[in-house]
Amino acid sequence: MINPHPGLPELEYVKPATLVEASQFLAEHNGTAKPFSGGTDCFVRLRDGVLKVDYLVDIKGLDGTKELSFDPKKGLTIGAAVPMNKVATNKDVIAHYPNLAMAANSVASYQLRNRATIVGNICNASPAGDTIGTCMALDGVLNVHGTDGFRQIPLNSFFLGPGRTVLKPGDVVISITLPVPPAGMVGVYKKLGRNTIGDLSIVGVAVLGYPNSKSPSGYTFRIALASVAPVPFEALKAEALLSEKKITEETIAQAADIAMESVTPIDDVRGSARYRKLMVRNLTREAITEVWNQLSK
Ligand SMILES: Cc1cc2nc3c(=O)[nH]c(=O)nc-3n(C[C@H](O)[C@H](O)[C@H](O)COP(=O)(O)OP(=O)(O)OC[C@H]3O[C@@H](n4cnc5c(N)ncnc54)[C@H](O)[C@@H]3O)c2cc1C
Structure with a gap:
């Protein structure tokens, strides 16, 4: 009998030390390398043969990707490597963005949320991404590093179609920032x-x-x-x-x-x-x- 899920294909795991290194590598290997965080989308797609790459670039050690902080003026910043369970149980998220905790808690199971990230949910660009709508309504802005340095992309201009975004070769999303919510939200x-x-x-x-x-x-x-x-x-x-x-x-x-x-x-x-x-x-x-x-x- 044919096994429909033959397992992961062979590929190289790459762990860049800096954002510059990550962007350079991804740009140089455009089409054959992908960044990943929790891997809950990537690995399933690789296993199923839908995603075919030679390199998976782990962004979890990069500057800013582990940040989870609230600033009363700037708002909430969620690094690309922060798992959803950390977001959903964070005291500032619960106090100021309870709707985000609610959306994050609706994703899959507790076990999956220990790996899955909000930025991964966004970059996967599925029409069904559960945290995307709330981040959009909260006026989320993505903090991105590319081959030309840093820039910001408002979430409401990020998506082009299913699985397609405005990200360019070499881009790594470092984090998402959600402004301070309006009073009484x-x-x-x-x-x-x-x-x-x-x-x-x-x-x-x-x-x-x-x-x-x-x-x-x-x-x-x-x-x-x-x-x-x-x-x-x-x-x-x-x-x-x-x-x-x-x-x-x-x-x-x-x-x-x-x-x-x-x-x-x-x-x-x-x-x-x-x-x-x-x-x-x-x-x-x-x-x-x-x-x-x-x-x-
Ligand atoms: C069993 C199961 C159940 C699921 N249930 C749900 C559900 O209920 N709701 C839901 O919305 N989703 C669900 N998902 C999908 C998935 O878990 C989420 O989309 C998750 O948030 C992805 O996060 P991740 O960090 O694992 O992403 P990854 O798999 O690491 O990456 C996802 C995509 O984003 C890109 N990417 C990741 N990080 C970056 C970065 N920093 N910069 C640029 N690109 C990046 C990757 O290249 C890839 O294309 C489910 C998946 C599984 C396997």
């Missing part, structure tokens, strides 16, 4: 999977809201959707409605309908496009209502 992440743990999302909905005296409604909401388009994205029209109209049950239902209309899902083993669309409406309504109930207490 409340956020949730709703994930629909085929089972409660260990599965990718059929639909993922990240919603956050906060009081904003400049909005006609008195509030700003951010809504980001996963698994329902080629890349995770923000439902801008639904957000605009919630900023313009008085927040009522009817407005929330209208915003959820608009969010549903903004998605372009596919049929796959986890759910049909039609099911996904309807679930976007239901989960978005649920998520906005939960956020609103807390905001209006």
